[in-house]
Amino acid sequence: MSTAQLRPPPAHTPPSPVKRPRRRWLSTNASHYILWALALLVIVGSVIPVVAAAVWSTPLYESGGHLTWDNFDALLTDRDWWTAVTNSILFAALNTAGSLLVGVTCALFLTRTDVPGRRVLTTFLLVPIALPGLVLIIGWAAMWTPAGFASSWLEANTVLSMPVDLYSIPGMAMVAMSVASPTVFLLCRGTLLSIDPSLEDAARTSGASPLRSLLSVSLPLMRPAITNAALLVFALSMEVLGLPLILGFSNKISLISTYLYDHWVNESQQGLVSAGAVFLLITVSALLVLRNRLVGDTARFTTTTGKPTGVRVLKLGPARWFTAAAIAFFLLVFVAVPLAGVFLAAFTSILSPFISPWSVLTFSNFSAVFENPLYTDSIVNSLLIATVGGALTTLAIAVLSVIAHRSRFRFRGSLQQGMLWPRMMPALVTGMAFFWSFALLDRSGAIRASLWGIGIAFAVRSLALGYSAFYPALAGIGADLDNAARTSGATWWTAMRTVVLRLVAPAMGASFVLLFVAMLNDAEPAVFLVTDETPVLGLTMLQLAATSIGGTVAALGVIQMVITLVVLGAGRALLGVRPRA
């Protein structure tokens, strides 16, 4: 009898009135256009004022002025600028070379050989990626500078000494390597794990020794990954601010970033700095575009079968102990000692090799932090930005991603590109872009006076990070699932809301965790946006560290590190979040 009710009305009855599309106040397509325009305006459009400021004779917030090349003239004829450019290139080259050496070697040994303690070594190698960028630098400065604790201790108690002066370009490159090497390691390890072991087996059956088959088959297959890593590290080295500010600035070694910082903060040459930012933007974007080209090509090289099963482990014999010791020594110097330095500096009143740290243990650095409103404000502000900003950014990424990948919107391709665009932007340029944008569009200064100003800049900067964590999950959801919702009668937005976004909720959680950490620790864009009312943790620490490495900044570092690791740990336990290169 149930089927009787399923039967359609007999043909002669008038057909039930066809349900007309209800007139919604905004059609799906119109909403796509609006969101697309807003997104591109914020993400890409904000750069335009930087370019404008570079070619305008007066600051954009003042009236008058005219088109001029004076800023570029001044920049290009400034000897200091060219010194900074040379230094930056030298720094980037040294960092890239060192990180490649360490990263690729570690990738080969730690994934493909029987080096003892591989898991522990790998974990330790990856620690710097999970940590806030400044923490390790503070540790290096406390331990390995000429007057640092570990250097002095070695001098006083052993025949050894720290051979490299950290207040030099090679020294800075060495510090940078401790973060860049694990990045290279991650990129290369992925490729190594995905290489089909049968390719090496084929070489072995043709008579090659295991080591030889590894070097002659797998190493060439890693070439794209290595090129990719090299360009990435080089591009990031060109724009990094914290490290040269802490180690180079006081010693009059200026890099592009510190040159721009100095001329902005101390000399208020905004036009000149904008011109420099345009230069930096072009350089870094060119490098990353080149990288994308090459990465695009990697499809030709991929031998991915998906699962890292059947990885062949090469037997090194007695050499494995030597290799493990070498890697462990590297990690001791580059990771363990600096990390210990942060804690030592944070929990002692004075850090000196001539006084036992145990005799000067104290919490006074932490009480100093909590008694100073600048520091407590910074922590509260950063937590606010990380929580609220992280959540809103995650939502924005989710909405833009479904438009970019799940709709028939005409310009969805540009939205996909747009979300990756911030990756190309040096952090300083992002900060400056929003400085000029707010100066132009928000004359009252209300946005900058609130946390929204810095929050938006941080959000745009971490957009690509969140998107790349979110996108794979979205791509993994079959298009049939939303099509089924559409044909069941759901509008596009309803289908997204009730099906797609529900299914990617865990990925949104993971994306939030990564954004939280990134926005909690970000500093560079705030250089241009910060006001007395809006200090943020990263920048406060950077400014403090630039003048002196003391117990207070180390205590801030420990606080920052603890929050970061707790959030990442929770994310990993609940959502399987992994640190990303």
Add this chain to the structure above:
Amino acid sequence: MPSLQLNKLTKQFAEHTALHEVSLTVRDGEIFTLLGPSGCGKSTTLWSIAGLHRPDSGSIAFGDRVVFDHGHVNIEPEHRNCGVVFQSYAIWPHLSVAANVGYPLKLRKTPKAERDRRVREVLELVELGRHADRYPHELSGGQQQRVALARALAHPPDLLLLDEPFSNLDAKLRDRSRQWLKTLQSQVGVTTVFVTHDQDEALSVSDRVAVMDQGKVRQVGTPTEIYEHPADLFVADFVGTANILAATVVEADGAHAVLRVDGVGEPLKVPHTDRRLGPVRICIRPENIEIQRGGGDVRRPHHTLTAKVDNQAYLGDHYRYTIRIGGTPVIVTTTRPAATGELTVSLPPDDIRVFHEEADSNEENHHAPVH
């Protein structure tokens, strides 16, 4: 329940033309099958009907309601009121069976009590009443497929669209599901478009079949028409097994033609409406070739031939022999075993179909089904 009209539907993907002026009429309440090899444009057609693809030109109407007309009308999929069963089933993993089936009703703001009643009713119909509270991952493939069907029937739809719904099931279950679907469809009476690449499936469930190839419709007809009077060599070859031989028409009067078949001694007189002479291809089904048994004395039809058996196989319910006629391998099937070594066969003229060789694009016009 409206009928469905597709008129000169064309769809291009980059350089590739997926649909080439496809015109079809699906009658009220029938099961209409789109049959063709993979990649021929079946899903594209179905998705265009559902509104998930936007054709480049042409029009689509459900009864007198135009849902797509190039440049004028393009009703969104949510307003077309189709029920679609996807090849992947596309059951939402985060919703229970009942919530999956209730989703279309919820969107139509059906009151909760009525919605629950209707969900129960549809689930009973697909024999899943006891599984309403389960989640999709707790169901077998066949059950998931029925959930998808229940969801497609819930609203209830004006048109049921099924895209290779049984292709992920094992052979036995597939066969059962076909019969079950056919019964269910006749009970519900909803106009149904069914997509498959499996000719057995098409012949067994359909009221009418459209055979497609490379974005074009080659023939539309009942399963019998398609099988017994294929419009062209493609259809003959794709639907069932066909032996295709080279031949020459030496006489043709518009009702019959006299053929010389390579490897067959005497000419054959077969029914054929075309008057053209010259080289042709003929087609005959393996089960239509008659095996002459018995002693050498028995009077045989005058057009028999004897050939060596190249290959033989026993397939449980029938035997299959491969012989050669004029160098071309020919398959003969029979339910009773025949002598090994040599086989004497005859080609019954009534079962022979004749195809002139010509440009691809005109075939369907010249070879309208003979009936």
